[in-house]
Amino acid sequence: MTAELILNRRDLDFQIFEVNDAEALTQRERHADHSRETFVAALDAAMAIAADKFFTHNRESDEQEPEFDGKRVEIIPQVKDALQAYCEAGFIAPTQDYDLGGMQLPVLMGQAFSAIFKSANAATNSYVGLTIANANVINRFGTESQKKRYLPHMLSGRFFGTMCLTEPQAGSSLSDITTAAVPQGDGSYRLTGNKIFISGGDHELSENIIHLVLARLPGAPAGVKGISLFIVPKFMVNDDGSLGARNDVALAGLIHKMGWRGTTSTMLSFGEKGQCYGELIGQPNQGLAAMFHMMNEARIGVGMGAVMLGYRGYLASLQYARERPQGRRAGSKDPNEPQIKLIAHADIRRMLIAQKAYVEGGLSLGLYAARLVDEQKTGPDETKREEAGLLLELLTPIVKSWPSQWCLEANSLAIQIHGGYGYTREYPVEQFYRDNRLNMIHEGTHAIQSIDLLGRKVVMQQGAALELLGREIAATVKDASAYETLSANADALTIAWSNVVQTVKALAPLLKEKGELALANSVVFLEAFGHTVVAWQWLRQALVATRALKDAKGDDEINFYRGKLHTCAWFFDWELPRCKPQHELLRSLNDSTLTMQDAWF
């Protein structure tokens, strides 16, 4: 069954309905037409399309990557078919307003749908994932006229969208971008400049492509305070929605990647003929803030993408381990006994539990973040809305970075379980490993996430977000402590969190005067913080499972919950202890990286 290789539906339902109480959201006015049944029906529909249309060409779109013949980009036809089915079923706008053609579903559900499609085919899903993020920016910052001109076509899938930030000479350093936008008398702008690594930057999968482009106005301040955001369509859009002339945006070339090959990654050249039309969106010099509206969502999306590649690999290796006979149990070497299945070996189970811990922990984290977005957007209590926003800001670097690191590790374990076969292209797992390696890089590298977390998020508003997360964790700890089977883990989480707080106390005072020293080991902080947050997510899941187990009926249900409890315990025994030496290193203010000299390499 294909569906069983995409994700464990029981797990998804658990996370949505039991851990994150999706049903409670149907009490809110925005979602009043919905019920558990409509949620389930939509999940079923997503699974069906993902299995029939996305899963089926995942390897082919890796093997036959997009090609540019100098005129048009050739992509295997299954990609367009899949995206058409996706858009027709409404998955491009599930969370949008009814009057925009959306279904007014919670963001939690939107992320769950995305998760399904990402698992089935990460590359094909990228085209619409970017379009959704782009449409959200236009919806939030666009004028009425801009919304009218672009949004309906994006939310129907007629136009796709991109985000154009990176430039060849600037890389991660957005303050150094040089693309220029010059105002014309008519309120429009003419852009000139080059962008690189633009996913979905050119193709013929949709009638038009709407680029959101960071550029500078004449005389704008240097650095990030002089960046504005522009809408730049591939084809001009007439008032009636029909397409006009080709805009002066040229595909300078496709980039050939290690993985994620099904998504075109492009170099785009704006205004080679001096005729690149653009529209300012939002306020002048406020482009980065607008883009970050999109980036935060994109970062959750990246984290979820990493989770789902990990999930695919986990399920593939689980299936393989259950089917493949290999060797005998340690200590019973009698060659006349029949071989046992791979899964009976302790080390294979280690690698399966680790994968389960990483991918289900990551999924829990990503869906929790999505639930926070719902709380922030539609929560009935203003304080809770603000708190949700604060938590979300704090957790976004973790939601993005933790799965990018650990679900990639999961993919490596999936290969290892397959042995030599896993290293071949006859099996799917090597592709997931190649695909997933991107996620630590794009939408803000690992280091950038770590500087965001330690340099900004944990100290913002005098540490208000950190304190709030501490309270949330303490609440879970309190509940878990009531159960004998969870109390040791609850205690360990308390210690782990207090270690985070102590480290922040040691480093935060240095941020202003000795910023370089305070931030020198920020990636170590990101990792220790991330593991602590995911331990918390596991304890949340274990708490729900413990309560549910009491009344669980049937072997399948009991086994499911026991699996959650066992994996939670595993994470606390095997993973959380990694943090202690990390905190010790951080608090020692180790300056190895600063004192190392170039000439010593």
Added chain:
Amino acid sequence: MTAELILNRRDLDFQIFEVNDAEALTQRERHADHSRETFVAALDAAMAIAADKFFTHNRESDEQEPEFDGKRVEIIPQVKDALQAYCEAGFIAPTQDYDLGGMQLPVLMGQAFSAIFKSANAATNSYVGLTIANANVINRFGTESQKKRYLPHMLSGRFFGTMCLTEPQAGSSLSDITTAAVPQGDGSYRLTGNKIFISGGDHELSENIIHLVLARLPGAPAGVKGISLFIVPKFMVNDDGSLGARNDVALAGLIHKMGWRGTTSTMLSFGEKGQCYGELIGQPNQGLAAMFHMMNEARIGVGMGAVMLGYRGYLASLQYARERPQGRRAGSKDPNEPQIKLIAHADIRRMLIAQKAYVEGGLSLGLYAARLVDEQKTGPDETKREEAGLLLELLTPIVKSWPSQWCLEANSLAIQIHGGYGYTREYPVEQFYRDNRLNMIHEGTHAIQSIDLLGRKVVMQQGAALELLGREIAATVKDASAYETLSANADALTIAWSNVVQTVKALAPLLKEKGELALANSVVFLEAFGHTVVAWQWLRQALVATRALKDAKGDDEINFYRGKLHTCAWFFDWELPRCKPQHELLRSLNDSTLTMQDAWF
């Protein structure tokens, strides 16, 4: 300069001459014709061929992998050119006897040459690497007639060799191989069976291919005690060395891999027509012991291969980090300042130091193992010879596994330093990452190494090898303690080693009665043991550097030694502390992987 991207020659010279005192070997009769000058000349020659002939087609042999048209295997011509130059210069037999056409160089030097070629082109080097290992088995176990028939042609590069262990249904479980060998009246055998993942199993790079094949004699005991070893040539070899008829060995297909694409990986079918000629080599049912003679060497070779892929990535990312301007220092965000080079960022330097620590630590370990082989083979003192053999047995699983894990991590860091560019095929680092992922799998997976280490090596001869390594480490600690700058690291190593010993004491008594529990977490032991051994290697290097620094002349020399000292300190501060929680887990006899149920996944 290509040479500077292959390896840091200063480092190689340091490891060979200063850490491992290669010159002392010239005192031995076998190497009496040699001197530092001949060693250096041979290294220079290897560097020149590696740079001109191997380095130059590394990407091409990845992009244009070998193809099988049903008749012959097509490989880009640069591979044959390179191997020809290699063989003509004598690098296929540098350590062999003069009368076999060799140069009687120490194994230490042989591994150094291999390191150079592996860095330049891992895939192309495989063909000859396997041939050298194969020839060593024939030399050690073959009859005079077998040696005469095959060896000279292998050591001239006219014939290449393979090792045929794995079968599709058996994988790592060698006791389950079923390839059969039936004796004919004439002393020869006829083989039937299938082998998989045979590197270099077919090609036209050499005139002939000599397969070493594990198979069973009729009535042989089940399991590994019933395995014999056979020489199976692709073409029969006449007494005068000319080629006879094609033997009944067929290429059933090429395997397409994630990386290491330049080396053919094959499925071979022996005896489809019932006419597959083979010769028994060594004693009946003693094949595994003979093969392990080769495997131990192959495992050191795998470890060194992993090191050198890591080394290539390190040097590529170092060059990139020195050249690429990007962003500004943390805390000085003025966008009007010029961008700084990547290498000026703390996190980039973290990733460079980590790579340096992994690859130079791995190189030190691999060359130390090679030096032990020399001691074992040509050492003047019998006790020392035996001790060298014992140390080698103990360390082989680490030499193989540690670089496979950590130099792969180095390759991931090399990609990360390149940012988005690193993920593209326009830069070399993504290939190293793909290539290196193989090394945790072939020649005994990570888990198999760990069971070998914990289940066999640390307890063999009542722990004699472990005790011996402890004495070696204690000697380094004692020397290092005399230097104020090294004494803290020496103390840390003492504690780390005593942790290893304590863990062995806790687990060893369980091996017999509770083997499954004792070995359940053996991979964790492998990792903790490995990090401790590499910490020791770093302290050995730091000790030599400390002594040399006193009299070092010129900035280059001083900087080189300071780099060693800084990186040693980094390894102790950043890496060694990982071991403590690992030992705690091991001693707690955590049984998560055993109690986890299949139905809970």
